[in-house]
Amino acid sequence: MSRYKELLKDKKLMSGIYAVTLITALLILALVVKGPEESGRLLADRNGCITGISRRSMDRSERYDLSLEIKDGENILTRDVTLTLQAGSDGGGHARTEDAETREAEIEAAVDNMISSIEYSREKEIRLPSALPDGTAVKWKAANRSAGPAVILIPLMYVGLVILMAAGSVKEDRTAAEKRRSIMRGLPRFCNQLYLMINAGLILSDAFDTISAGYEDSGACSPFEKDLIELREATEGHRVSTAQVINEYAVKHDVKEMIRIAAILNENEKRGSDVVESLERESRYLWDERKTVAREYGKSIDTKMSYPLGLLLIVLIVITMAPALLNM
Secondary structure, three states, X not given: OHHHHHHHHOHHHHHHXXXXXXXXXXXXXHHHOOOOOOOOEEEEOOOOOEEEEEOOOOOOOEEEEEEEEEEEOOEEEEEEEEEEEOOOOOOOOOOOOOOOOOHHHHHHHHHHHHHHHHHOOOOOEEEOOOEOOOOOEEEEEEXXXXXXXXXXXXXXXXXXXXXXXXXXXXXXXXXXXXXXXXXXXXXXXXHHHHHHXXXXXXXXXXXXXXXXXXXXXXXXXXXXXXXXXXXXXXXXXXXXXXXXXXXXXXXXXXXXXXXXXXXXXXXXXXXXXXXXXXXXXHHHHHHHHHHHXXXXXXXXXXXXXXXXXXXXXXXXXXXXXXXXXXXX
């Protein structure tokens, strides 16, 4: 529940979800809602069979999805038909005819000719024929055509995108939290070194350069120490405030303890206030805080170990009871 609330507070994630939701809704609406071509009216009889089409306008094309049922003796053939009524056509455009070798081919050719004559009709209200030219009875029905797999696929893609965005946000949060933990582990040492060097008479910029150079010479550096080395290299030779550089780094990673140290250093640069006593106090506080975090982490390890121990206990009980159960 707490993780869910944190995701809801993520403005970047919620903005992305809102945008994806809007696009998905528009796509589904475009698939479900009929377009402007399908604006006419179908005429039906008492049995629900379509007998004609009442066009909305003669100045534009209109499309109608129908189902055609052809009764040829005892055989009943069905065919999905899309009638595209042309705007202001003079007719013509008859469908191709073929030399039919079979009865089915003859019916197909007759249906194509019939559809062609309907599509190029110039009448406002079109009556659909109830039989082919050879007398074969036909029935017209409204086709129940949905948007197809796209209506199902789009919501699935939407859910997948939301899950990927949420997973990416969680990953970023974990990375940021790990970065903050690394800073909190290295900050007590850095603050203590800063206090000792300033107390020895070094100015802030020289103390920062000396500390960073020491981290670089040691070889094995934590992520926090590597960041300090990069800050020193980025600002080397530039007239920039060291306190401001430290403050920008602390604000970027949202570390309140480091922001407090940067404020003390900044106050010293601007007003010349005594920084030694404040750094000593912050150093003691940070070391105490680190001890508290270490104790809590140790307790969490004990809790995590209880699950595999419980599993081993269950396995031991099963192995002990198995021979007795088998001999019953």
